[in-house]
Amino acid sequence: MAKSILVVEDEPNIVLSLQFLMKKAGFEVRVARDGEEALAAVEERAPDLMLLDVMIPKRDGYDVCQTVRANPAWAGIYIIMLTAKGREVDREKGIALGANDYVTKPFSTRDLTEKVKQLLDHPA
Amino acid sequence: MGPRLFLILCFAGLGAAALVAVIAGVWLITSALPDGGTELRDIVIVYGGGIACLLVAVIAVLWGYLDHALAQPLSAVVRGIQTVVYANPEHRIEVGESHELGGLPAAVNDLVRKLSQARNTVEDAVARATQSLEQQKNQLAVILQDLSEGVIVCNLNHNILLYNSRALQLLHIAGDIGLDRSLFTFMTRQPILHCLGRLSSRVAEGRHADHPEGLMASFVGASCDGRYILDSRMSLILDPDGTATGYVLTFDDDTEELAALGLRDRLLREATEGLRAPVANLSAAAEILGANPSMDASQQSQFKHVILSESRFLANRLERLSAHYRDIITGHWPMSDIYSGNLFNHVARRLKEQRNVTIVMTGLPQWLHGDSYTLVELLNRMILKVSDLTGATSFDLEALRGDRHVYVDVAWQGPAIPSAALTAWLADRLDEALGGLSLREVLERHRTDIWSLADGGERARLRLPLPQAKRAAAPAEVHRLPPRPEFYDFELLARRQDTGELGTRPLRAITYVVFDTETTGLEPEGGDEMVAIAGVRIVNGRILTGESFERIVDPRRPIPPASIRFHGITDETVRDKPPIQVVLPQFRAFVGNAVLVAHNAAFDLKFLKLKEAECGVEFSMPVLDTLLLSAFLHDYTGKHGLDVVAGRFGIEVHGRHTALGDALAAAGVFLKMIDVLEARGVSTLDEALAAGNAMVETRAKLAGA
Numbered sequence: 001m002a003k004s005i006l007v008v009e010d011e012p013n014i015v016l017s018l019q020f021l022m023k024k025a026g027f028e029v030r031v032a033r034d035g036e037e038a039l040a041a042v043e044e045r046a047p048d049l050m051l052l053d054v055m056i057p058k059r060d061g062y063d064v065c066q067t068v069r070a071n072p073a074w075a076g077i078y079i080i081m082l083t084a085k086g087r088e089v090d091r092e093k094g095i096a097l098g099a100n101d102y103v104t105k106p107f108s109t110r111d112l113t114e115k116v117k118q119l120l121d122h123p124a
Numbered sequence: 125m126g127p128r129l130f131l132i133l134c135f136a137g138l139g140a141a142a143l144v145a146v147i148a149g150v151w152l153i154t155s156a157l158p159d160g161g162t163e164l165r166d167i168v169i170v171y172g173g174g175i176a177c178l179l180v181a182v183i184a185v186l187w188g189y190l191d192h193a194l195a196q197p198l199s200a201v202v203r204g205i206q207t208v209v210y211a212n213p214e215h216r217i218e219v220g221e222s223h224e225l226g227g228l229p230a231a232v233n234d235l236v237r238k239l240s241q242a243r244n245t246v247e248d249a250v251a252r253a254t255q256s257l258e259q260q261k262n263q264l265a266v267i268l269q270d271l272s273e274g275v276i277v278c279n280l281n282h283n284i285l286l287y288n289s290r291a292l293q294l295l296h297i298a299g300d301i302g303l304d305r306s307l308f309t310f311m312t313r314q315p316i317l318h319c320l321g322r323l324s325s326r327v328a329e330g331r332h333a334d335h336p337e338g339l340m341a342s343f344v345g346a347s348c349d350g351r352y353i354l355d356s357r358m359s360l361i362l363d364p365d366g367t368a369t370g371y372v373l374t375f376d377d378d379t380e381e382l383a384a385l386g387l388r389d390r391l392l393r394e395a396t397e398g399l400r401a402p403v404a405n406l407s408a409a410a411e412i413l414g415a416n417p418s419m420d421a422s423q424q425s426q427f428k429h430v431i432l433s434e435s436r437f438l439a440n441r442l443e444r445l446s447a448h449y450r451d452i453i454t455g456h457w458p459m460s461d462i463y464s465g466n467l468f469n470h471v472a473r474r475l476k477e478q479r480n481v482t483i484v485m486t487g488l489p490q491w492l493h494g495d496s497y498t499l500v501e502l503l504n505r506m507i508l509k510v511s512d513l514t515g516a517t518s519f520d521l522e523a524l525r526g527d528r529h530v531y532v533d534v535a536w537q538g539p540a541i542p543s544a545a546l547t548a549w550l551a552d553r554l555d556e557a558l559g560g561l562s563l564r565e566v567l568e569r570h571r572t573d574i575w576s577l578a579d580g581g582e583r584a585r586l587r588l589p590l591p592q593a594k595r596a597a598a599p600a601e602v603h604r605l606p607p608r609p610e611f612y613d614f615e616l617l618a619r620r621q622d623t624g625e626l627g628t629r630p631l632r633a634i635t636y637v638v639f640d641t642e643t644t645g646l647e648p649e650g651g652d653e654m655v656a657i658a659g660v661r662i663v664n665g666r667i668l669t670g671e672s673f674e675r676i677v678d679p680r681r682p683i684p685p686a687s688i689r690f691h692g693i694t695d696e697t698v699r700d701k702p703p704i705q706v707v708l709p710q711f712r713a714f715v716g717n718a719v720l721v722a723h724n725a726a727f728d729l730k731f732l733k734l735k736e737a738e739c740g741v742e743f744s745m746p747v748l749d750t751l752l753l754s755a756f757l758h759d760y761t762g763k764h765g766l767d768v769v770a771g772r773f774g775i776e777v778h779g780r781h782t783a784l785g786d787a788l789a790a791a792g793v794f795l796k797m798i799d800v801l802e803a804r805g806v807s808t809l810d811e812a813l814a815a816g817n818a819m820v821e822t823r824a825k826l827a828g829a
Contacts, residue, residue, distance in 0.1 A: 062575070063543040086446060088528060089589050093575045096587065097543065106439040 003120045004028040006047035008038040008064065009082070010056050017109065018051060025113050027120070035059025039067060046074055048120055054083035054094070062097055069098035078119045082107070128195040135187035142179040146172050190224075197223035201232055213240045261286075274354070274375040277361075280368065282307040282316070294354060294375050295347050307373075311354075312346045318497040319343040319358045320371060322466065327360060327368060342460040344495050345375060391448055399441065406434040459570075461593040462496050463778075464523035464532065465489035465669060470500045471507070471521065472670070478504075481511055485670035487522035488792045489778060491593030492530040498566045499590070501554050505563065506574070506586055507534060509549050514538035514584075520666065525776060529572070529589035540584035541576035550574075623746050626719070627810035631798045634809055636662040636748075637718040638791035639673075639711075640783045641728045642691035644683050648730040653679035654704055655693045657711055658783035660791050661718065665798070667791045673714040674784045676701045690781050705739050708732070712741040719809065723766045723790040725749035746809060750790050752816040753797050755823065757804065769793055 005027045007018045015031055022029045030047065032038035034057040038050070050068070054061035061081055068074050079101075081094040086104040094102040101115055150172035154165045197219040204217030216236065219229045264286070268275050274291035278284055283304045292301065295310050307316065319341050326332045332339050345356035354375040361370045409430040413419070419427075465485065472483035507519055516536035524531040550564040567573055574588045626634065639659035645652035658674040660667060678698045688694055722728045725747050732743050754764045758772065766789060770777050775792035779785025801807070806815050 059544055060547065063547070066540075066543045086443070087571065089572050092589065093573050096575055096577060106435075106442070 002026060002028045003048040004030065004045070005116070006030050006032060006038065006041055006050045008032045008035070008050060008056060008061070009053045010034060011053075014105075021109055021113055022051075022116065025117060027116075033057075035061070035064045038064050042068060042074065042077070046077055048076075049078040049080065049116060051116075052079055052081050052099070054081055054085060054090075062093065065094070065097045065099055080112075080115060080119070126195075127198045128191060131187060131191055131195045135183055135190075139180050139183045142183065143176055146176040146179065193222060193224040196220075197225050197229070201225070201229055205232065205236070208236045208239070213243060274373075276301075276307065276373045277370060278307050278373070279370040285370065291375070294352065296352060308348070310348055311373075312348055315343050315345050315356075315497045316358070316373075318470065318500065319356075320360075321470070322496060323358060323360045323371070324368060325466070325469075327362070327366070332360075337460065341496075343497055345373070391445055394441075395445055399438065402434045402437050402441070405430055406438070409434070459493055459495050459591075461491055461493055462499075463489055463491055464530070467492075467496060467499060467503075467532075468521045468523075468670075470496070471503045474500065474504050475507060479508065479511070480517060481507065482518045483507075483670070484518065484520050484666075484668060485522070486520050486666040486668055487524065488667060488775065488788055489669060490523040490525050490530045490776070491778070492523065492532075493591040493593050494570050495566075498554065498561065498569070502563055502566050503532070503534065503588070505552060506549065509545075510534070510536060510538075510541060510586065513541065513545065522666075525592075526589070528592070530592050532588040532590055533585050534588075535579065535583055535585040537583055539582075540578040541586065543575065546574060546576060546586075623810055623813070626746070627813070628808050630807055631801065631809060631812055632665045635716075635718045636721045636791075636794070637673075637715045638662060638721040638787050638794055639715075639728065640722060640786040640790060641731055642687075642693060642781070642783050643731060644679050644681065644687050646727075648727075648734055651681070652731075653677075653681055654707075654731050654735075655679050655683060655687075655698060656691060656783040657707060658787045659711065659714060660784070660787050662721075662791055662795065665795065667788070667795065669788070672784060672787075673711060675707045675710065677707050678703050691783075692781070704735050708735050708739040709741050712739075712743070715743070715745070718745070720745055720747040721750060721790065721794050722747070723750045723769070723786070723793070725751070746813060748794070748809075748812055749816050750793050750797065752819040752823075753801065753812065754793075755819045756806075756815045757797065757800055766790065766793075773797070 005022050007015060007022070007029060009015050009018065009031070010033050019029050019031065027049075030041055032041045036058045038052070038056075039059070041047075042050075052061045052064060056064075059067075061083070065079055065081065068077060068079065079099045081099045081102045082105060083090065083094070083102070084105045091102045091104075100119060103112060103115070150168055153168050157164055157168075200219050201217055204215065207215045208217075213236075216233050217229050219225065223229070265288075268286065268288035269290075271288060271290060274294040275286075275288045276284055276291050277286040284301055284307055285303065287301055292298075297310060301310065323332075323339065323341055326335060326341075327339070339360045339362070340357055342355070342357050345354040346352060347354070356373055356375045359372045359374075360368045361372060363369050409427045413424065413427045413431075468483065468485045472485070475481045475483060503521075510519075511517060514536065516538045518536065520533075520535040522533045522535070524533060550567065551562055553562045554566070570590055572589050572591075574586060576584060576586050578584045637659045638661075639657065641654050641658075642656040643652050643654050654677050656674075656676050658672065660669065660672040662668070676693060676698055678701045680703055683693065683695055683698070720729070720743065726749065729743070729747055736742055750769065751764050751766075754769045754772075758764075766786060767777065767780065770789050770793055773793050773796040775789055775796065777785060777789040780789070801812060801815070806812050
């Protein structure tokens with residue numbers, strides 16, 4: 001069965017690209033537009049990987065990440081954070097709160113696809 | 125009673141006594157005469173009457189003379205002195221020719237003359253001093269007016285003593301400030317009190333002598349209404365005794381801000397004009413591609429190339445802009461190097477005033493870079509919120525050195541804080557000062573963020589990364605000092621230490637006091653004495669920085685310059701300090717039931733041991749030596765001086781060759797060693813002691829060979 005990806009992002013223009021890229025790479029893709037929707041989607045069916053934007057409405061990406069990590073049942077979900085915040089300390093906060101990787105916008109689509117594939121095909 | 129009245133009373137008494145004596149004599153004689161001796165009686169009465177008159181007359185004359193020659197002139201002298209003192213300094217005492225006061229009036233006149241001369245001299249001096257002071261003040265005022273910085277001089281009551289017009293301008297005050305008015309009428313109180321507190325404790329602890337900023341500290345000040353934020357510096361004014369009498373505030377001109385404004389303008393221009401062209405290229409190419417699906421493949425790929433290269437260009441440009449932008453928004457904010465120990469002390473003191481919250485300072489203090497006042501506010505509020513949310517009342521504060529940051533960690537017993545709650549707290553504003561800066565903005569100014577993590581064992585922490593200090597490493601001179609020679613004493617370290625149950629406990633579960641001494645020399649048995657001793661406690665694998673012991677000791681002997689070179693403690697430093705007989709029992713009480721740890725422990729221990737009897741204390745607890753443990757762990761090298769070992773374990777040493785600095789460094793080293801020792805199978809106290817003892821034997825053999 002295809003691995004599933006949850007894209008959590010409120011910006012439709014980038015959702016379009018992310019959805020396209022991930023589908024093309026052979027993954028099943030669901031989209032959530034804010035933090036609450038994201039957690040509801042995880043509750044409904046845990047994805048294999050989340051592409052999680054930090055600046056989303058209602059509950060921010062850090063909050064979602066921390067909540068997911070607080071549930072041992074969801075420990076296997078990979079989380080890649082996407083954000084326009086490019087400081088070293090932001091990256092560190094993301095990793096500290098449980099993200100597996102942290103990608104700063106703008107990013108190269110090829111690199112992102114590579115990262116996702118690597119995590120899902122060859123789990124560490 | 126005046127002298128004249130006194131004289132009258134005396135002589136009246138004398139006259140009365142003479143009369144009584146004569147009358148009584150006459151009465152006794154007449155009553156003893158046989159009856160009929162009327163003739164004889166008459167003679168006696170007449171004779172007695174005569175004598176009485178004569179006596180009274182003599183006494184009266186005598187009184188008259190003494191009154192004239194002594195009592196009256198004496199009163200005149202008194203009145204004269206009163207006149208000189210209270211009315212006319214030029215008045216001279218006048219007494220008639222015929223007095224029996226000898227040289228007194230002349231002597232008093234001499235005295236009066238001298239007094240008046242002295243008074244004139246003092247008045248002259250005061251007048252001259254006032255004049256020159258006035259001159260200096262005027263010169264100073266002129267200099268101040270010329271300065272491009274705002275300057276305000278205050279006493280410790282914060283009354284304004286002096287200011288320049290630039291200060292008025294920067295604070296946007298129309299008219300005059302008015303001398304003697306409180307500074308807090310114009311500037312926000314908290315940052316100034318905070319900065320003054322920092323400087324005062326720096327002076328009280330004598331740290332200003334080698335502090336890179338000396339008597340000065342930078343801070344963020346603000347006008348009272350919070351509208352004008354000022355990049356400020358405070359310098360303490362010390363009198364010759366070294367006591368603070370006031371302070372000078374200087375606030376910078378706006379050149380830096382203007383430069384930042386210039387940069388911001390340029391960036392805005394780049395961001396708007398500079399981005400137009402690539403965006404135009406991008407959108408044109410995308411539109412054409414979309415509108416002409418039938419375009420041939422080679423043309424399509426040209427347009428695609430345009431889209432790709434322009435978007436890459438935009439990404440790069442954006443990266444550059446945002447880097448510059450971050451520098452602008454944070455660059456101007458005045459910050460200084462802060463010692464984490466001092467920062468935490470302020471936090472602890474504030475919390476103690478506000479609420480029953482205990483702060484335990486742990487770990488090795490670090491230097492970091494920031495604005496002390498806003499950081500104290502931030503930590504203070506965060507800790508109160510955590511306490512409200514989790515009910516925790518005891519917090520560990522620790523500074524950890526990372527690769528890029530110094531982490532300030534606040535740890536407590538209880539759950540971690542949800543990210544959403546933290547985000548909400550950060551919207552709080554520093555209400556009283558600094559123009560209602562929010563906590564989020566304080567983080568932004570320090571280019572950082574804060575987050576909460578759960579630790580093992582039901583504990584959690586807040587982590588606040590802060591910039592590392594900008595100051596250069598400690599002066600190189602200190603590092604050139606040779607390490608203390610290794611010191612062996614079989615009796616002291618290699619003796620069987622009866623550890624009982626304690627010996628089987630894991631190293632991590634034991635309470636230690638890591639200590640160090642500074643001495644007049646290297647010969648404990650040749651008359652050298654301690655001049656300083658310090659210790660720091662390790663409990664449950666945490667260094668309790670807040671609970672340290674530090675004393676200067678009067679060695680009751682001169683301190684040789686050769687040793688001053690190491691510890692900087694001079695005869696002057698130890699004056700008025702307690703002797704070892706006072707300090708050692710205090711240190712013994714501080715140690716309690718803890719296990720002692722020191723680097724090159726035999727040396728320090730020897731000094732303690734030699735004083736035991738004299739001070740009525742005993743140090744019979746187990747002692748671990750980080751030098752020996754280092755030799756055990758790193759047997760490939762012979763270099764085990766504290767600097768080298770600290771470097772090997774990545775411990776930064778602050779205050780090397782002060783007893784507390786060295787004790788803290790040894791404590792840091794010891795904690796790291798416990799991990800490595802465990803990995804090498806040394807996990808209990810007995811095992812660690814045995815490892816050390818084995819080293820004593822080998823090294824003593826080597827030394828003896």
